[in-house]
Amino acid sequence: MFVQTTSSQDFEDLDFTDRVYKVEKPLNGLHQAPRAWYETLSTYLLDNRFQRGKIDNTLFIKRDKGDILFVQVGSMGELTFFLGLEVKQKEDGIFISQDKYVTKILKKFDFTDVKTASTPMETQKLLFKDEDGEEVDVHLYRSMIGSLMYLISSRPDIMFVVCACARYQVNPNVSHLHAVKMIFKYLKGQPKLGLWYPKDSPFDLVAYTDSDYAGASLDRKSTTGSC
Numbered sequence: 001m002f003v004q005t006t007s008s009q010d011f012e013d014l015d016f017t018d019r020v021y022k023v024e025k026p027l028n029g030l031h032q033a034p035r036a037w038y039e040t041l042s043t044y045l046l047d048n049r050f051q052r053g054k055i056d057n058t059l060f061i062k063r064d065k066g067d068i069l070f071v072q073v074g075s076m077g078e079l080t081f082f083l084g085l086e087v088k089q090k091e092d093g094i095f096i097s098q099d100k101y102v103t104k105i106l107k108k109f110d111f112t113d114v115k116t117a118s119t120p121m122e123t124q125k126l127l128f129k130d131e132d133g134e135e136v137d138v139h140l141y142r143s144m145i146g147s148l149m150y151l152i153s154s155r156p157d158i159m160f161v162v163c164a165c166a167r168y169q170v171n172p173n174v175s176h177l178h179a180v181k182m183i184f185k186y187l188k189g190q191p192k193l194g195l196w197y198p199k200d201s202p203f204d205l206v207a208y209t210d211s212d213y214a215g216a217s218l219d220r221k222s223t224t225g226s227c
Contacts, residue, residue, distance in 0.1 A: 041073060085154060086194075093201075097194025098154045102187050105147045109184060116189030117182050121161040133173030141172040144180050151187075154194050158183055 038058075045060045046052065050071065053059035060071040072082065079087050088095040106112050145166050152159045161183055168176040 038073060045071060084150065091199070093196060093198040095194055095196050096154050097192060098151055099192050099194075101151060102191040105151070106184065106188055106191070108147070109144060111181075111184040111188055114185055114188055117185035118189065120158045120183050120186040121164075121179060122182065127164055127168070127176065127179055129168070129171075130173055130175050131171075133175050135171065135173050136177045138169070138172060141177055141180065142169050144184070145169060148180070148183060156195075157190075157193060158186070 042052070042060070045062075048062075049064075050060040050062045050069075053061065058073040060073065062069045062071075070083070078089060080089075081087065084098060084101055086097050086099055088097075145162070148158065148162045149166065152162055161179065165176060165180050165183070
């Protein structure tokens with residue numbers, strides 16, 4: 001029988017107290033335990049219709065109709081960051097945001113020193129094709145839209161305007177780019193908004209809907225919106 005002493009490399013034999021043994025090589029079973037545990041768990045997940053991530057081998061994904069389930073395998077402690085989302089777990093709830101990502105895209109597109117906007121879009125000016133407008137760099141426009149699309153998972157406040165601007169990615173012009181720039185100016189002034197899930201709160205779903213007649217700027221069709 002061996003009992004570990006204060007040194008991580010020395011062991012004492014209780015039957016021979018006058019002898020001290022030094023470990024030359026760690027036991028293979030202990031050294032390989034994490035790998036064996038991972039193989040057992042990953043085999044179980046794969047057998048239950050999960051798919052291993054192509055980039056991150058510790059990420060497993062399962063899709064069932066319209067639902068998707070992510071399983072991240074690893075000893076990471078408390079979850080603080082996942083797939084670009086910042087997770088802050090507090091005593092009264094969980095807050096999910098993308099503060100660092102907002103800072104990153106503001107810097108990428110040179111919006112760190114601009115005047116902020118109080119709303120993500122102009123309330124009195126509708127977007128339309130504006131076929132006579134001056135064209136802009138389509139690659140820049142699509143890159144900006146793509147960056148914003150990744151952000152709307154935690155920022156429902158910009159979802160409508162981002163999707164509206166995304167409709168003009170084929171032939172964007174100055175008016176469309178102006179609308180996209182306004183979103184970035186709004187983010188500059190509100191970089192830390194996110195989703196708040198309070199603890200032990202009743203789930204009361206509140207929905208709003210509104211309809212108009214011939215209100216679509218592109219084809220004059222009637223539209224219905226819901227939130």
